[in-house]
Structures are given as structure tokens and as C-alpha cells.
Amino acid sequence: MGSYSEGIERLVRPHLAGFTGYSASVSPDTLAGKVDVPVESVIKMNANENPYGCSPRVLQALADDSHFHIYPDDGQQVLRKLLAGYAGVDAGRIVVTSGSNQLIDMLVRLFVGPGDEVINCVPTFDIYRFSTEICGGTLVNVNRDEKFAVDVNAVKSAVNSRTKLIFLATPNNPTGNVIPQPDILEIIETGVPVVVDEAYYEFSGETVMPLIDRYSNLMVIRSFSKWAGLAGLRVGYGIFPPRIAGYLMAIKIPHNVNVAAEIAVRESLADLEYLQDRVKAIVSERERLYHELHKIEWLKPFPSQANFVYCEVLKGSAGDLHQRLQRKGILVRYFDKPLLRNSIRISAGRPEHTGALVKALHELDQ
Numbered sequence: 001m002g003s004y005s006e007g008i009e010r011l012v013r014p015h016l017a018g019f020t021g022y023s024a025s026v027s028p029d030t031l032a033g034k035v036d037v038p039v040e041s042v043i044k045m046n047a048n049e050n051p052y053g054c055s056p057r058v059l060q061a062l063a064d065d066s067h068f069h070i071y072p073d074d075g076q077q078v079l080r081k082l083l084a085g086y087a088g089v090d091a092g093r094i095v096v097t098s099g100s101n102q103l104i105d106m107l108v109r110l111f112v113g114p115g116d117e118v119i120n121c122v123p124t125f126d127i128y129r130f131s132t133e134i135c136g137g138t139l140v141n142v143n144r145d146e147k148f149a150v151d152v153n154a155v156k157s158a159v160n161s162r163t164k165l166i167f168l169a170t171p172n173n174p175t176g177n178v179i180p181q182p183d184i185l186e187i188i189e190t191g192v193p194v195v196v197d198e199a200y201y202e203f204s205g206e207t208v209m210p211l212i213d214r215y216s217n218l219m220v221i222r223s224f225s226k227w228a229g230l231a232g233l234r235v236g237y238g239i240f241p242p243r244i245a246g247y248l249m250a251i252k253i254p255h256n257v258n259v260a261a262e263i264a265v266r267e268s269l270a271d272l273e274y275l276q277d278r279v280k281a282i283v284s285e286r287e288r289l290y291h292e293l294h295k296i297e298w299l300k301p302f303p304s305q306a307n308f309v310y311c312e313v314l315k316g317s318a319g320d321l322h323q324r325l326q327r328k329g330i331l332v333r334y335f336d337k338p339l340l341r342n343s344i345r346i347s348a349g350r351p352e353h354t355g356a357l358v359k360a361l362h363e364l365d366q
């Protein structure tokens with residue numbers, strides 16, 4: 001007795017031994033005592049969230065609702081219809097999830113088993129790796145060039161009979177650049193299932209949606225976390241060939257989108273003008289951020305079409321810079337790995353956030 005419960009980790013699936021999870025951004029709640037400012041005044045520029053929050057209509061509708069004890073509609077009929085209107089397709093092509101991360105995970109679970117390959121254009125969003133490895137798939141990394149453009153020929157040469165998915169993030173996280181449409185098209189024409197991740201579409205204004213009827217291997221995923229300010233309520237959705245949407249609806253966890261999230265989507269879509277104005281403000285702040293960073297000689301910012309700017313640190317350590325900014329109560333994301341050397345990613349904030357960041361960078365002059 002008792003021997004089973006001791007050391008049950010030996011029963012964990014072997015390919016997950018030593019698995020490195022996703023390293024999520026720091027939450028201000030964990031910073032008490034580690035920053036020189038009150039936790040409430042920490043400026044959060046590390047997770048590409050919307051600095052204006054969600055639509056006030058969402059807050060009001062959540063306060064007014066009294067149905068939180070009832071399960072949401074598992075068939076997502078109202079949501080799928082609303083999102084079909086927003087995306088301009090039939091509702092049968094839409095699937096809604098608890099954040100678009102969940103959709104990435106479901107897509108990998110639908111297509112990828114042990115021995116199957118997933119093409120990943122690195123550096124890119126780490127969840128593609130995360131989900132592929134959990135499913136026992138093989139990640140085929142294809143390096144981007146020095147400006148982080150996707151190497152289309154290398155992607156095409158990496159395709160073989162074991163390839164099950166190609167992930168293309170546009171704009172890419174963390175580098176912020178879009179993939180030109182002709183490049184995406186060339187990759188779609190391989191016939192392999194292609195997932196175009198448009199989590200930042202509302203900031204770039206570029207989409208492959210006009211191609212969706214022409215290509216049965218094209219799938220598009222989107223998020224409400226960034227443009228609609230709903231990161232904390234978790235809403236993502238995707239547009240799929242109808243039969244793939246059917247499979248995804250079948251394999252999803254029941255009631256995966258909660259009632260509060262459902263209300264939030266409805267109210268956000270009823271307040272598009274307000275949210276689009278906020279998107280415009282964020283885009284203009286992103287441009288200002290880029291230009292301010294450009295003036296600092298020890299930083300090399302990259303042009304971005306998302307709601308953040310990726311920036312190489314040319315002198316001193318990005319890790320130290322991140323720590324010193326954190327002390328001052330400004331959170332940014334930092335990287336130091338083979339394809340993201342000594343760099344930081346800064347989310348576009350409100351004008352006063354840009355002001356505080358730029359002031360802090362000048363004070364910290366490395």
C-alpha cells in the first residue's frame with residue numbers, strides 16, 4: 001500500500017519528462033516588495049494587453065447580468081452568429097474558444113500525433129512549440145531572416161508527407177512584422193493545412209480572410225484579448241473550412257467559453273466604434289514609442305504592425321535593463337535566446353506610459 005502514490009511521476013508520458021512549459025508574463029500582484037512604487041501604479045507593458053481596458057458596455061452588462069449559475073450554450077449559436085457577422089463568413093465556419101491559445105492547442109490535437117511534423121517559423125509565438133510537444137509531434141523550425149521575414153523557400157522545402165500543420169503569425173509575436181500576402185499565398189499553395197494567426201489583426205488591418213473561400217487548407221485564428229481588451233476573460237475564435245469547424249466543435253471541452261466571456265463578446269461587437277478608436281490611439285502610440293526608442297543609440301527597435309515594439313539592446317544586458325525598469329515599476333518582456341538575442345518587447349501603452357518609459361530609459365542610460 002502506498003507505493004503507487006509514491007513516485008507516480010514515473011508514469012508521466014515519457015516525452016513530457018523535462019518538458020519546458022510556456023513562460024508567461026509577470027503579473028503585478030507578485031511584485032510587492034520587488035518594486036520601488038506601489039503595486040497599483042505599476043505600468044504593465046509586458047503582455048500586449050489593451051491599456052484602455054474593455055468597452056464600458058461590457059462592464060455594465062456584466063454588472064447587470066444574473067445568469068452566471070447557468071451553463072453557457074455549448075453549441076455557441078449566438079456567439080458563432082455574431083462572430084460570423086464580424087468576420088464576414090457563415091456561422092458554420094466559426095469556432096469560439098477560451099482565448100486563441102486554446103484554439104491553437106485544439107488544432108494541434110486535431111491534426112498532430114507522434115511522428116507528425118509541424119512547421120514553425122522561428123522566432124515566433126511559443127505556444128505553437130508548446131502544444132506540438134505536448135501532443136508528441138515533431139517541431140520543424142524554419143528560421144526567419146535577419147529582419148524576421150519568413151523564408152518561404154525554406155518553408156516549402158521543409159514540407160514532406162509527415163507535415164500536418166504550418167503556423168504563420170502575422171503580425172508576428174514578438175517581432176511585430178507582417179508576412180506579405182504573396183508569401184502567405186505561396187505557402188498555402190503547398191496544400192498543407194496552414195494556420196494564419198491574426199491575433200493582432202485589428203492593429204495591422206491586414207487579413208487573409210478574402211482567400212478563405214478559395215483554399216480549403218486555410219484556417220485563420222483571432223483573439224479578443226488585444227483589440228477588445230478582454231485578455232482576462234479569455235476569448236478567441238477561428239474561421240475554418242466547415243468540416244474542420246465541425247471536428248473542432250466535437251473535440252472541444254464542453255462549455256469552453258464562459259457566460260461572462262459570451263456577454264463580453266456581444267457587448268464589444270455592439271461597441272465597435274469605441275473600440276476601434278482605442279485601437280487607433282494604440283497604433284499612434286506604437287508609432288511614437290518606435291520613434292522615441294529609435295532616438296536612443298543603444299536600442300534598435302524594429303518596425304511593428306501590432307500593439308508592441310520589439311527592440312534589440314545593443315549595449316549592456318537586456319535582462320538587467322528589464323530588472324531595472326521593473327524596479328521603477330515598468331514591466332517589459334525580455335528575451336535572451338538564440339534567435340532573440342539580448343532584446344526586449346514593449347507593449348504600446350497610453351501616452352503617459354510611453355512618457356514614463358522613455359524617461360526611465362534616459363535615466364538608466366546604459
Ligand SMILES: Cc1ncc(COP(=O)(O)O)c(C=O)c1O
Pocket residue numbers: 048098099100101102125169171172173197199222223224225231234235236
Ligand atoms: C501571435 C499570438 N497568437 C495567439 C495569442 C494568444 O492570445 P489569447 O489566448 O489571449 O487569445 C497571442 C498572445 O499573446 C499571440 O501573441
